[in-house]
Amino acid sequence: MKSQFIYYFLSLVWLTQCITDKDANQLSIQNTYFSTTVEDPYRYLENVKDAAVLSWLKTQDAHTKETLKKISGRQQLLEKIETYDKMRADxxxxxxxxxxxAYYYLKYAENHEANVLYFKKGIDGEETAIFNSQDYKSDTKNTYIINYFQPSWNGQKIAIGFTKNDEEFSEIVIYDVPSKTFHKEVIDHCWPSELGGIHWLADNSGFTYLHIPDIDTTSSNYILDTATVLYRLGSNPKDLHILFSRKTHPELELNPEDFPIVNMFGQHPNYMFGRVGGIGFKDYYYAPISELGKEKVTWKPLFKKKxxxxxxxxxxxxxxxxxxxKASNFGIYKTSLDSLNFDKxxxxxxxxxxxxxKDFTITSNGLFFTTTKNGVLANLYxxxxxxxxxxxxxxxxxxxxxxxxxxEFPDLWVETEGWTSHRHRYRYEAEKSQFTTENVTSVVSYPELQDVVVEEIEITSHDGVQVPLSIIYKKGMRKNGNNRMLLNGYGCYNWINTPMLYPYLLYWLGEGGIYAVAHVRGGGEKGEQWHKAGYKTTKPNSWKDFIACTEFLIDEGYTSSEKFAVWGGSAGGVTIGRAVTERPDLYAAVIIRVGLLNTLRSEIAPNGQNNVKEFGTVKDSLGFEALYAMDAYHHIENNVAYPAMFLTSGINDSRVAAWQPAKFAARLQAATSSDNPILLSVNFSEGHGFDRTQKSKREELADIISFALWQTGSEKYQVE
Structure with a gap:
């Protein structure tokens, strides 16, 4: 089905010589998938542990830093970002x-390199600092932050997850609240912020979590064969008491990439629930809570993916x-535990x-649910x-x-958010039909967001389908084609790009630009069918929708191609990468954060087996054709005038391998016929960006906005 032919034989010395310059040389590798032969000239860049590859990455990063620091308005913008961050220091x-x-929450520390766990006794209670992450392993050179915590039911213990250098994986340590000390045991090889969290037992004697045997992102066994385990306080974390895994439950036919996660609801549940799967809908099982004491839990089917x-x-x-x-837009149903019937x-x-x-919850006052229209207009019922x-x-x-x-409790909290406002938190008293403001964080108003217009429209895509498009700009904007535009898109995993005050939006509007979001297929804005219409073999709809939104904004005079910037990140790299490789003439500047750009190779990358569920596999012909179609790297053509691009990557990235943006950058630098810069930023001490420091976030934000303004012709932002 698949064969590989390697047509080169090079010594290590020659390889090192090839890639020490800024532009990487091409080494001919071919893969034949079914009847299609695919060239991969930068395959060697996938070995990011190789000294020569690292040297090239460092050269790229140094050049990028040097270039961006020369942009005249960057430093002033960075200072403004820092000032605004201080306005929201709490x-x-x-x-x-x-x-x-009993309220628990996190805040950034004063140095913006760490964060602090706090407690309040009631919303009006005095704030008490529990622990500052900068004091964890302070004798090392690593930067630790708290990326997860879960208090025990009686509040006497807190399981705190510390992650270093934006790796996302945690070391869980038990904090004893009365004595203000940590237990000596350290639980590693876990990722509670992303995979399953922690569930305390009713008697506070221990908790469940997902154990990950292999957390080396370069390993072929990375995050495979995971297991939910029961940990008892004071016991040796290496002695795993497994509740749910492929090894202990072979009869359930789990795959190596499945995450067997156990959920419990409330302090005194009658049942525990085990899920199987990663991305997408999942199979679920259940067992009486009494099974916790048995050597092997007997899991019974609850419902299936179907x-x-x-x-x-x-x-x-x-x-x-x-x-x-029963309906793509979702409904709410119920079935009895005595006679389960999810079919009827x-x-x-x-x-x-x-x-x-979109969501629902149940309190002692009844059932509450939310709806969303096109992902941008929400209601509560x-x-x-x-x-x-x-x-x-x-x-x-x-x-x-x-x-x-x-x-069993009446308490209900409702948090609302919009394109031009930070999150507002309310307590809702159903008996009185009354909202009470309960913002734990003070709400800040920005002058840039005064007199802002938000348009929520739908535009016609390539096949006649109506695609939602959000457009945000200052009142008085004229449709003369002279406005700088920053368009965002994602379109994966059924994720809804809901309104929130993105920092990109705030600072772009502050510089007089228009910000827009294309709600392309592959997301969940119009329900499950919207997701499936930009999924695997239908994935081209994602970038074709994005292109259609681009053309609409140009045709209607909002902007022009010379003033058009786009940004996206992670799996959204597919949408942005393929839009720009298919229609490079439409854009002046492209920013892709830690982007998935080489989907043909994503199967062997971090979490690749789970991503098969969203994008497909090269192991069958239709899957290969779909992955090849969405692979931006393999759609770069020689002697094409590509726009300016700014690509970022993180060596510690647990989701998208650093070589994905690197290969894309190398190929572009060799192929483009334009003089537009192709910049690659490589963060050698961080990863995907979820658990990075506030200071690091500010630096990258200033880079992105400055680059986009420079390349769209702002006189204030020019390379000196």
Whole structure:
């Protein structure tokens, strides 16, 4: 099916000589997939541990840093970003409410290199600092931050996850609150911020978490054959008590790449639930909580992938669940635990025709749910006496998040967000139909966001489908083609690009530009069918939708190709990368953060086996054709005038290998016929960016905005 032919024989000395210059030489490698032969001239860059490759990456990064620092307005912008960050110095994140009078959350430390875990006894209680991450292993050169925490039910212990250098994987240490000391045991090889979290036992004697045997991103066994384990306080973390894994439960036919994660709901659950799968819908099993004491848990089927369950909650003796099985826009259903039937459940809230059911929760006051239209207009409802009641929000919202303590408690928190406003947090008292502002973080107003216009429209794509497009600009904007545009797109994993105040948006508007978001197929803005319309063999719709949005913005006079910048990141690299390789004439500047750009090789990259579920596999002909079509690297053509590009990568990236942007940059530098810069930034001490320091985020933000303004002709931002 697949054969490889290597047509070169080079000594290490010659290889080193080839790639010590800024431009990398091409080494001819061919792969034949079925009847198609594919050239891969920069395959050798995948070995980022090779000294010669590292030297080339360092040369690229040094050149990029030197270039960006010469942009005249960059330093002033960086100072402005720092000033605005200080205005939100008390900003909190990852708020967890254990009870109505126990609030836990994180804040950045004063040095912006670390973060601090805090506690409040009630929303108006005094803030108490629990632990500063800069004090963890302070004798090392590594930068640690807290990327996960979970208090025990009685609040006496806190499992705190520390990650170093943006690797995302955690070392979990148990903090004893009364004595203000850590237990000596350290639990490593876990990723609770992304995979399953931590679930404390009812008696606070231990918790469950997902153990990852191999966390080396260059290993062929990276994050494979994981297992949910039960850890008892004081025991040796190396002695794994496995509850759910491929090895212990071969009868369930798990795949190596599946994540067997166990969930528990509330402090005193009757059942625990085991999920199988990674990306997309999952198979679920359940077992009585009493099985925790047995040598092997007997897992019984709950529901299958075919039932398309997005979320579920056990309530009394029923399972309530959000599903797209009967309608792409999702409905809410229930089935009894005594007689499970996910094929013919009881309908609780029917699917809407013009918007999707996005989320729900249950409190002692009943069931609450949210909807979203085109991913940008959100509403909140309550099911009361079998009637659906619209709950009027304090202000219109682009997105809504719900949280509660549990089904036995009345507490409900509603968080709203929009393109031009940070998150607002409210407590909702259902008995009084009343919202009370409960912002843990003070809300900041920015002068750049005064008199801003938000257009939510739909445009016609290449095949006649209507694609949502959000356009944000200052009042008084004239459609004369002279406005600088920054367009964002993603379109993967059923993720909805909901309104939020992106820093890119804030500082771009501050420089007089227009910011826009293309809600392309592959995302979840219009339900499950929207995702499947930009998935595997239908993936071309993602970048063709993006191109259609680009053409609309130019044709309608919002901007011109000379003033058009685009940005995207991670899996959104597919959308942006293929848009620019298919229509390079439309854009002046392209920014891709840690982007997936070489999909033909993604299967052997970090988490590649799980990404097969979203993008496909080269092991079958249709899968290969789809991956080849979406591979931006393999669609670069010689002697084409490509726009200016700024690509970033992180050596410690646990999601997208650093060589993906590197190969794309090398190929572009060799192929382009234009003099536009192709810049590659390589962060040698960080990864994907989720757990990086605030200082590092500011530096990159200044780089991105400065680059885009430089390349779209801003007189203020020019290379000196």
């Amino acid at each position: 900003a909190v994140f990852d708020v967890k409410v254990l009870s109505s009078d 039932h398309k369950v997005e979320k579920f909650l056990p309530y009394q003796n029923d399972i309530y669940f959000l599903s797209a099985q 459940p009881t309908e609780i809230v029917p699917a809407y025709s013009d918007k999707i059911l 309550q099911l009361r006496d079998n009637n659906i009641e619209n709950i009027v929000l304090p202000k219109a919202s682009g997105s809504i998040s719900l949280s509660s303590i549990g089904t």
